[in-house]
Amino acid sequence: MIRFEPEFFKKRNREIDELTLRAIAREVRKDILKMTTNANSGHPGGAMSATDIIVALYFYKMRHDPRNPKWEERDRFVLSKGHVCPALYSVLARCGYFPLEKLMEFRKIDGDLQGHPDMHKTPGIEISTGSLGHGIGAAVGMALGLRLSGSSSRVYCMIGDGEAQEGSVWEATMAASHYNLNNLTVILDNNNLQIDGPVDEVMSIYPALEKWRAFGWNVIEINGHDFGQIIDALNKAEESTFKPTIILAKTVKGKGVSFMENKAEWHGKALPPELLKEALKELGEIV
Amino acid sequence: MERVSLRDAYGDTLVELGEKDERIVVLDADLSGSTKTAKFAKRFPERFFNMGIAEINMMNTAAGLATTGKIPFVSTFAIFGTGRAWEAVRQTICYPNLNVKIVCTHGGITVGEDGATHQALEDVANMRNIPNMKVVVPADDVETKEIIRNVAYADGPFYVRLTREKFPRIFQEGKVKFEVGKGHVLREGEDVTIIANGVMTSFALLAAELLEREGIYAEVIHMAWVKPIDAELIVKSAKKTRAVITAEEHSIIGGLGSAVAEVLVENFPVPMERLGTPDVFGRSGKGWELLHYFKLDEKGIIEKVKKVLERKGR
Known part of the structure; x- marks a missing residue:
């Protein structure tokens, strides 16, 4: 595994090639599966659809300091779809916020890695989330506060497509546009699957792009597993002069493991140990 | 006894705090004229955020502001702030123990003519049951002022329950010390x-x-x-x-x-x-x-x- 000096993370748009990002993402997916199987619970499917974007944020885009999680000049990331925190925990550990061994504390009674992110228990978590529809509002508040303080830090927030059914998401969407929060980038992890099935069957959020455009946002649509597209979109968002940006990322739930891809059943269920072995093999782990 | 307005006392104290401290920010949900946060809005427009009729997002936004070192005061009518927005208060303010001060007016039956939909008779219960939340119900304007000054610099979330109706003045200014948790x-x-x-x-x-x-x-x-x-x-x-x-x-x-x-x-x-x-x-x-x-x-x-x-x- 490639090692990064903590200094590496302190500026935006770092030199890193796609192959490296892909290699990190593969490790993160393995972590997600090991953590959830070890906890015998958790949400692997959505964590794997979100992985590439979170990896690009922490290893390419965001300004942050793993040795000083409260560094004032850092960019902020809010995981509004808090249930996919195994992806974030793994990325934080691999950046150096805490030791990799800690990942096995996920969801354990004496551990610091809660079932949903807790800002006081886990270094690097900006705000506690888990109940859907709230994180994006907190991200709006962070963007307002940072701008008021004259800070050049940016706020990134990931929401789920099922989450977009919550009315409070649209309250926040309206507010971000009203206050011209061009320092806010929201990424919609559009894997089109929620607990009860496909998003368009449970309660359609489509056409999603048009909705955000009508709310006054800068909209970008990408393949959420193509690092070139993810990076281009994150860079373009920064150029927006007064609108907040939404990146609608088309993703695949369970991405990376053939028998998990596009299956709603892996939303909130861990792989049993025998399937974990299969999955890790697919991800290139030498068993 | 002279009847005094608790919500006017709140609005005046906000301005006083705002003069001294740039970290004070105020959020309201289209009721700033009634909650009296309009006084602050007029004096410090850049630090006042009208969030529209969207109380859940107002609470979440206040939480986000608090993480950047601001001291947000959030106001609306008691029923909306503690009822409609209850879950945002629980999840995004109280669970992370953030420095957000929720000051609601129009608590109680004295809301009057608007009737049952607008009379909060459950707000204290709604807020009291959340860990980390502190709850206070002042009696008059003197106490309201002191409480607002105190909660601004006390850590964590607070709920201050104010009213539409004017109440008799009980305390003399400067004569009583107001401490958190003291009767x-x-x-x-x-x-x-x-x-x-x-x-x-x-x-x-x-x-x-x-x-x-x-x-x-x-x-x-x-x-x-x-x-x-x-x-x-x-x-x-x-x-x-x-x-x-x-x-x-x-x-x-x-x-x-x-x-x-x-x-x-x-x-x-x-x-x-x-x-x-x-x-x-x-x-x-x-x-x-x-x-x-x-x-x-x-x-x-x-x-x-x-x-x-x-x-x-x-």
Whole structure:
């Protein structure tokens, strides 16, 4: 595994090639599966659809300091779809916020890695989330506060497509546009699957792009597993002069493991140990 | 007694705080004229955020602002701030223990003509049940000012319950020290303890006067802080009088009455009665008419005192 000096993370748009990002993402997916199987619970499917974007944020885009999680000049990331925190925990550990061994504390009674992110228990978590529809509002508040303080830090927030059914998401969407929060980038992890099935069957959020455009946002649509597209979109968002940006990322739930891809059943269920072995093999782990 | 506006006191104090501290920011949900945050908005437009009629997002946004070192005051009517937005308050403000001050006006029955939909009779209960949240119900403008100044620099989330109606002034400016979680003995007595907050404290003082004419000596405690509650003072007074009643402009379920009952049952059980709205919704009418309609006045207090004294076996 490639090692990064903590200094590496302190500026935006770092030199890193796609192959490296892909290699990190593969490790993160393995972590997600090991953590959830070890906890015998958790949400692997959505964590794997979100992985590439979170990896690009922490290893390419965001300004942050793993040795000083409260560094004032850092960019902020809010995981509004808090249930996919195994992806974030793994990325934080691999950046150096805490030791990799800690990942096995996920969801354990004496551990610091809660079932949903807790800002006081886990270094690097900006705000506690888990109940859907709230994180994006907190991200709006962070963007307002940072701008008021004259800070050049940016706020990134990931929401789920099922989450977009919550009315409070649209309250926040309206507010971000009203206050011209061009320092806010929201990424919609559009894997089109929620607990009860496909998003368009449970309660359609489509056409999603048009909705955000009508709310006054800068909209970008990408393949959420193509690092070139993810990076281009994150860079373009920064150029927006007064609108907040939404990146609608088309993703695949369970991405990376053939028998998990596009299956709603892996939303909130861990792989049993025998399937974990299969999955890790697919991800290139030498068993 | 002179009647004074608690919400005007709030608006004025916000401006005073804003002058001294750039970290103070204010959020409102299209009710700034009524909650009096408009005073702050006019003076500091860049630090005032009207969030529109969207209370859930207002709470989440306030939480986000707090993470950047701001001190957000959030205002709307009590029913919306503690009801509609309850889950945002729980998840995004209280669970992370963020420095957000929720100050709602239009608590209680004295909202008046708008009727049941706008009268918050459950707000104290709604806020009291969330870990990390502190809850206070001031009686007049003097106390409101002191509480607002205090909560601005006390850590974590607070709920301050204010009202639309003007209330009699009880405290003299600069004469009383307001500490988080401390009750005030306003009148000493041996026969019965009356514990009240909000507008009911002034009725408690009036009732005590009237009771004295009948030879009943009531101790009156103003208990603005419902959480943390001054358990020590409650037990001390109960040990002396051996009979307690509570009076609040709120449902008898979950508010001051419940909080006092919890303290007494676990520490020093004595006969106790609760005065408040009896698990019912409000209705339209003038604020003061409604108080009398629901017996939230000196007569209601005296009735409860007589009942508790009978149980005490006097």
